[in-house]
Structures are given as C-alpha cells and as structure tokens.
Amino acid sequence: MSIDEYNGSAIVAMTGKDCVAIATDTRFGVQRTTITTDFERVHKMGPTLYVAMSGLVTDAYTVAARLKYRLNLYELRENRPVNPKVFVSMVSNLLYERRFGPYFSTPVVAGLDPTSGKPFIAGFDCIGDPTIGTDFVTDGTSGEQLMGMCEAFWRPDLNKDELFEAISQSLLNAQDRDSYAGWGAQVYIIEKDKVTKKILKARKD
Amino acid sequence: NAEYMGGHTRLSEGYSILSRDVERIQSIGKNCVIGQAGFHGDNQFLYKVLQTRAKIFEFDHGQALDCHSTASLLSNLLYSRRFFPILSYCLVAGVEQDSQGQWKGRVYGYDVVGSFESRPCEATGEAGTLMLPLLDNQVEFKNLGPNAERVPLTRERAVGLIQDVLQAATERDIMTGDFGQIVLIDKDGVQQRRIPLRRD
Numbered sequence: 225m226s227i228d229e230y231n232g233s234a235i236v237a238m239t240g241k242d243c244v245a246i247a248t249d250t251r252f253g254v255q256r257t258t259i260t261t262d263f264e265r266v267h268k269m270g271p272t273l274y275v276a277m278s279g280l281v282t283d284a285y286t287v288a289a290r291l292k293y294r295l296n297l298y299e300l301r302e303n304r305p306v307n308p309k310v311f312v313s314m315v316s317n318l319l320y321e322r323r324f325g326p327y328f329s330t331p332v333v334a335g336l337d338p339t340s341g342k343p344f345i346a347g348f349d350c351i352g353d354p355t356i357g358t359d360f361v362t363d364g365t366s367g368e369q370l371m372g373m374c375e376a377f378w379r380p381d382l383n384k385d386e387l388f389e390a391i392s393q394s395l396l397n398a399q400d401r402d403s404y405a406g407w408g409a410q411v412y413i414i415e416k417d418k419v420t421k422k423i424l425k426a427r428k429d
Numbered sequence: 430n431a432e433y434m435g436g437h438t439r440l441s442e443g444y445s446i447l448s449r450d451v452e453r454i455q456s457i458g459k460n461c462v463i464g465q466a467g468f469h470g471d472n473q474f475l476y477k478v479l480q481t482r483a484k485i486f487e488f489d490h491g492q493a494l495d496c497h498s499t500a501s502l503l504s505n506l507l508y509s510r511r512f513f514p515i516l517s518y519c520l521v522a523g524v525e526q527d528s529q530g531q532w533k534g535r536v537y538g539y540d541v542v543g544s545f546e547s548r549p550c551e552a553t554g555e556a557g558t559l560m561l562p563l564l565d566n567q568v569e570f571k572n573l574g575p576n577a578e579r580v581p582l583t584r585e586r587a588v589g590l591i592q593d594v595l596q597a598a599t600e601r602d603i604m605t606g607d608f609g610q611i612v613l614i615d616k617d618g619v620q621q622r623r624i625p626l627r628r629d
Binding site for chain 1: 559560561565566571594596597598600
C-alpha cells in the first residue's frame with residue numbers, strides 16, 4: 225500500500241477557449257473504508273484561480289492552508305490578484321522546501337490570467353516540479369484512467385459547454401474504474417467573469 | 430455477431446525498444462483469437478501450449494474448439510501454474526453460436542492465474558487502465574445521461590473506436606506505439622488490419 229493510495233482521489237483540469245475547468249471526485253476514504261462522500265478537494269485561491277489537492281488528505285489540507293497564507297500576504301503586498309504563473313512558482317517553492325520529507329499531496333492548478341484571460345493549468349509532483357499543461361492535467365489514484373479518457377475527449381478550443389461535457393465524462397468514467405475514487409463529482413467551470421460549480425451524480429461505490 | 434480486438438506491436442524492455450513488429454494477437458481455431466500482454470516469453474510459451482491442446486482436442490473430438498471452450502481451457506492452463514504463474518495477461522475473443530444458432534461475439538478477460546469473465550469489452554496490459562474507461566463509456570454507454578445518443582456499435586464504429594483507444598494509449602504511455610494490430614472476428618473467420626501509431 226502506497227502512501228499516495230491511502231485516501232484516494234481523482235482530479236482533472238482541462239483548458240478550453242477562454243475558459244478552464246477543474247473537476248474532482250468527492251470521496252474521502254481511509255483505505256477501503258469510505259468516511260464521507262461530499263469531500264471538497266477544490267480550494268479557491270483567487271477570483272479565477274482554483275487549486276485541487278490529491279494524495280494524503282492531511283497533507284492536502286496543510287498545503288492548501290499554507291498556500292492560502294502565502295497568497296494572502298502576496299495580495300496584501302501587491303494589491304492585485306496573483307498571476308497563475310507566479311502562483312505555480314509559489315506552490316513549487318512551498319513543496320520543494322520539504323524536499324527530503326515531502327508533503328504526500330500533489331496540487332493541480334487551474335485558472336485564467338487576471339489580465340489577459342488566457343487559460344492556465346498546471347500539475348506538480350509532490351516535491352514541486354511544475355508541469356504547465358497545454359491540454360489537460362490529471363492526478364490522483366485514477367490518474368492513468370483519466371489520462372486515457374482525456375486524451376480521447378479533449379480537443380482544442382472547446383467552448384464552456386463542450387468543456388463541461390468532456391471533463392465530466394472523463395472524470396465519471398475514469399473514477400468508476402478506481403475503487404478509491406468516486407461517490408460523486410464536482411466540476412468548476414472558470415470563465416473570465418464567472419465561475420460555475422456543478423455537482424454530478426455518480427456511482428455510489 | 431462479431432468481435433474486434435486491438436493490440437500494439439512494440440516490444441520494450443525498460444526504456445529500450447526490442448522490436449516494433451511483434452504480433453500480440455494470434456488465432457486459436459477458426460473463430461477465436463487470443464491477445465496477450467505481460468511477459469513476452471510466457472506469452473509465446475502459453476500460446477504454443479494452447480495451440481497444441483487445441484490440436485489435440487480436434488484430433489480427439491473431430492471438431493474444432495469453440496470460443497468458450499478455448500476460454501475455459503486457458504483458465505485451466507493458467508491455474509495449473511497457480512504457484513509459479515505464467516505472467517501473461519490474456520484476452521480471448523471470438524464468435525460462437527448460441528443454442529438458437531445465432532452467432533454471438535464474446536470477450537473473456539483473465540488474470541495471471543486464470544480467473545476469467547466474459548464481458549462486453551475488456552482491455553489489458555500496461556496501458557489497459559488508460560483504455561478501459563473509454564470503452565466503458567462508448568461500448569457500454571456508462572455515465573451517459575438519459576438524453577445522450579447511444580450510437581450502436583457497427584463494424585466501422587468498432588474499428589474506429591479501437592483505433593482511437595490505441596492512439597490515446599500511445600500518446601500517454603511510453604511502452605505503447607509503433608503499429609496497432611486490429612483483428613476482426615466473425616463467423617467467416619479472422620481478418621487483420623494494421624494501423625500506424627506514433628513511433629516515439
């Protein structure tokens with residue numbers, strides 16, 4: 225049993241035309257036991273910047289809280305919302321500080337550049353190596369399943385409805401093939417002027 | 430009334446490619462094929478044993494093995510090595526006649542010790558986890574809303590789906606690529622097609 229598989233998760237972020245989407249499952253479990261089925265993995269970091277954490281939940285909480293702390297200080301000093309590229313550096317730095325005793329949690333960032341509105345997604349490993357994605361980023365115990373699904377469903381310049389369908393179908397079918405993820409799904413569609421959160425019904429097993 | 434199986438033709442060891450042209454799907458009898466993932470040495474050995482047993486069956490009984498019998502035989506062969514397994518992740522696919530004489534397609538998936546199950550679709554191997562959820566969605570129509578169109582699986586669509594699935598796996602799995610071998614099985618026998626895949 226790997227520490228990455230202790231809690232289980234399914235996380236995916238996808239880019240569209242002037243929009244991004246980030247979606248997660250909502251199972252919180254301890255190995256085979258499911259504790260809650262409405263667990264929020266996505267955290268808001270800015271008006272159009274969201275981060276979802278996979279992996280060990282205790283570390284996910286800690287990293288999210290520490291990140292928000294650093295982000296708040298940044299926004300107080302700079303008096304503007306953070307740029308996603310800068311945020312990625314912030315995440316990377318936070319995780320690499322623990323290079324030889326890492327947080328067992330990997331974030332996925334999804335957002336729009338506050339000035340240009342360009343879509344932005346990124347994934348990391350647990351010690352902070354960033355991968356800025358051009359199409360999609362997947363993470364969690366269902367990561368491989370999500371890769372296959374996203375590869376088939378994603379295409380460039382999806383509008384927000386097509387993006388929603390693509391990311392939802394990718395997530396639902398991938399998490400159904402992973403016993404550690406599932407029990408519901410949350411999808412955030414992030415556009416320049418609004419963010420829509422949709423809660424999907426999924427297989428409850 | 431038909432079955433389709435796809436596989437790739439790259440043989441790799443670690444980060445090296447040993448061959449770009451290894452056929453992983455082979456025939457057993459007229460209407461049945463076996464596709465094998467896992468350890469290549471054991472795959473070859475297992476196929477030889479299975480072929481020989483199929484021949485013996487034909488000599489003993491005067492008729493060829495049909496699909497579910499091949500599936501059963503494979504299960505027993507794998508279980509006979511329960512405590513030193515044959516590291517072969519098999520898929521058996523074929524068409525067989527049911528009690529009304531209708532030809533039905535079947536796919537059987539296995540683990541290394543012979544546990545098997547007939548399913549509408551199955552995927553195995555290193556990139557199996559990448560392909561399987563897509564097949565669930567497109568073949569079994571899982572997670573589609575009530576108003577979503579459920580496109581029936583015709584020959585063209587099935588072959589197209591296998592191509593898509595192999596391409597998706599090739600993109601994201603380093604061990605998959607070079608060529609895709611697609612096999613179509615119906616009551617008249619087995620046809621093979623080959624598609625190019627990314628060679629990186």
